[in-house]
Amino acid sequence: MNSLIDMLQQLVGMLPWEWAHYEFMQRALLAVLLAAPLFALVGTQVVWLRMAFFSDTLGHAALAGLALGVVAGLGKPLWAMIIWAVAMALMVTWVQRRSQEAADTVLGVFMAFSVALGIALLARNGRMKEFLNYLIGDVLSISAGGIAGMLLALIVVVALSFRWFNALALTGLNASLAGSRGVRVGAVQAGFAVIVAVVVTMVIPWVGLLLINAFLILPAATARLLARDTRQYVGLAIGLALVSGVGGLISSYYWGTATGATIVLWAVGFYSLALIYKPGRAAVAAATPGDSGG
Amino acid sequence: MSARDDMSTPSIVHHAAPCGACVTHVRNLGVRFGRHVALEGVSFDLHCGEITAIVGPNGAGKTTLLRALLGEVPYTGERHFHGGGGSGRTTDIVIGYVPQRLVFDRAAPVTVADLFTLGLGRRPVFFGIGDERRAKAMAGLKEVDAEHLLERRLGELSGGEMQRVLVAFSLVPQPNLLLLDEPAQGLDAIGMAKFHDVVAQLRGRFDVAVALVSHDLEAVARVADKILFLDRTLVASGTPDAVLSNPAVRQRLGMIPG
Numbered sequence: 001m002n003s004l005i006d007m008l009q010q011l012v013g014m015l016p017w018e019w020a021h022y023e024f025m026q027r028a029l030l031a032v033l034l035a036a037p038l039f040a041l042v043g044t045q046v047v048w049l050r051m052a053f054f055s056d057t058l059g060h061a062a063l064a065g066l067a068l069g070v071v072a073g074l075g076k077p078l079w080a081m082i083i084w085a086v087a088m089a090l091m092v093t094w095v096q097r098r099s100q101e102a103a104d105t106v107l108g109v110f111m112a113f114s115v116a117l118g119i120a121l122l123a124r125n126g127r128m129k130e131f132l133n134y135l136i137g138d139v140l141s142i143s144a145g146g147i148a149g150m151l152l153a154l155i156v157v158v159a160l161s162f163r164w165f166n167a168l169a170l171t172g173l174n175a176s177l178a179g180s181r182g183v184r185v186g187a188v189q190a191g192f193a194v195i196v197a198v199v200v201t202m203v204i205p206w207v208g209l210l211l212i213n214a215f216l217i218l219p220a221a222t223a224r225l226l227a228r229d230t231r232q233y234v235g236l237a238i239g240l241a242l243v244s245g246v247g248g249l250i251s252s253y254y255w256g257t258a259t260g261a262t263i264v265l266w267a268v269g270f271y272s273l274a275l276i277y278k279p280g281r282a283a284v285a286a287a288t289p290g291d292s293g294g
Numbered sequence: 295m296s297a298r299d300d301m302s303t304p305s306i307v308h309h310a311a312p313c314g315a316c317v318t319h320v321r322n323l324g325v326r327f328g329r330h331v332a333l334e335g336v337s338f339d340l341h342c343g344e345i346t347a348i349v350g351p352n353g354a355g356k357t358t359l360l361r362a363l364l365g366e367v368p369y370t371g372e373r374h375f376h377g378g379g380g381s382g383r384t385t386d387i388v389i390g391y392v393p394q395r396l397v398f399d400r401a402a403p404v405t406v407a408d409l410f411t412l413g414l415g416r417r418p419v420f421f422g423i424g425d426e427r428r429a430k431a432m433a434g435l436k437e438v439d440a441e442h443l444l445e446r447r448l449g450e451l452s453g454g455e456m457q458r459v460l461v462a463f464s465l466v467p468q469p470n471l472l473l474l475d476e477p478a479q480g481l482d483a484i485g486m487a488k489f490h491d492v493v494a495q496l497r498g499r500f501d502v503a504v505a506l507v508s509h510d511l512e513a514v515a516r517v518a519d520k521i522l523f524l525d526r527t528l529v530a531s532g533t534p535d536a537v538l539s540n541p542a543v544r545q546r547l548g549m550i551p552g
Contacts, residue, residue: 180390
């Protein structure tokens with residue numbers, strides 16, 4: 001696998017531009033090319049299922065996973081972060097199903113708990129500054145192993161979508177309707193929550209947890225304004241994510257800005273353009289928050 | 295079958311009557327949430343080819359009954375289904391469900407063709423709908439005179455059009471029992487007329503039993519062959535005329551004091 005990635009890196013290195021000759025940029029490009037379609041695909045469903053606050057909670061909750069990993073003395077706290085995120089995702093899903101509390105209140109509580117725990121533990125060890133990179137992302141942290149992991153994640157998610165995408169999307173339209181057609185709604189929702197947890201957490205070291213949700217949501221939100229049917233929705237989201245990702249990466253090199261933030265600014269730019277181009281669509285969306293009725 | 299299985303044990307049984315038309319039996323259905331009894335002792339038949347309206351005041355348990363039939367809430371007793379032709383074979387009941395509304399914003403990028411695709415098979419809709427699925431969708435829409443709606447976005451549909459699409463969707467694949475939740479709600483005059491057309495077409499199908507759950511007795515009385523008046527238990531059942539002249543029903547409707 002490493003030799004494959006080396007080979008791909010060398011391919012990138014053959015490009016005529018200055019940025020392509022740096023190893024970290026070569027790796028970053030590969031990472032973006034893999035992460036963008038993955039995030040776009042997952043993001044379209046997060047937006048469709050109105051789970052944006054859920055993914056935001058998971059992103060912030062990584063702070064606790066990180067702190068616990070550090071406290072446990074792990075050199076690479078990423079695994080602790082992923083395990084924590086998956087546990088949180090399952091707990092939140094479980095509590096939301098059984099509780100009378102509003103869904104966003106439950107999420108608010110979980111986010112508060114994780115962030116507070118994370119800050120308390122990290123500050124106590126006097127290591128808050130070190131982990132600034134996890135807040136705002138560090139493109140230098142992208143390793144060959146990270147790229148391999150991203151490739152695996154992309155393959156797994158695409159494979160899963162061949163079985164579950166339609167069931168998940170139908171659940172998002174109406175859970176009872178999906179259930180009446182034999183979809184195991186609880187399992188599908190829990191499974192998707194776990195996927196979001198893993199995918200979001202994997203990319204936090206590169207993009208930072210402050211912005212990870214934006215990276216997930218924005219291309220899908222933009223595509224939603226422009227697309228006519230579901231195929232266009234997913235296709236546009238992937239296209240927009242790739243352009244924002246690559247454009248943001250390269251421009252961050254020349255502008256000397258943080259890569260994750262630059263990518264998100266590109267994505268915001270596209271959203272704004274879509275808003276100007278199709279204001280009618282957005283107005284309709286704002287006026288009818290949840291009703292298909294007559 | 296458990297040792298407790300006797301006449302008081304609730305069950306949902308779907309089997310073929312001798313003439314070949316199928317029927318779903320509900321016997322002694324009960325639902326309780328903690329200490330609160332939402333439904334008790336509910337028994338009725340749903341005959342294929344017939345339109346049955348399940349009505350009652352607010353809090354009567356109509357939604358609970360619907361959820362019990364859909365298997366969403368636990369209800370007391372066992373549940374077994376017999377289906378198919380004159381042989382009385384045991385199969386799983388296939389339920390078609392037409393919800394009152396789908397929750398999505400009107401700008402959502404999903405067409406009627408997309409909706410059908412989501413329910414027909416595993417290949418993700420974004421990989422392409424394909425000719426076969428498109429043909430099935432068209433065939434389904436044809437039953438409700440809605441072929442022209444295939445490529446329309448769901449958010450562009452009127453209330454009546456949405457209902458027809460959902461009815462068509464629920465008929466593919468063919469169910470034994472079609473449940474419509476508050477179908478008369480929020481329809482304008484044209485929508486209501488179309489709804490009557492759809493119901494008339496469903497009545498002619500001897501392979502599916504249709505149940506309409508509604509709080510609007512008047513609206514569904516016109517289309518139903520049979521009415522079940524529910525108020526935590528079954529208060530009355532029979533033809534619309536018979537039920538509307540039942541004193542217990544009239545009392546609950548506020549037509550007689552007491």
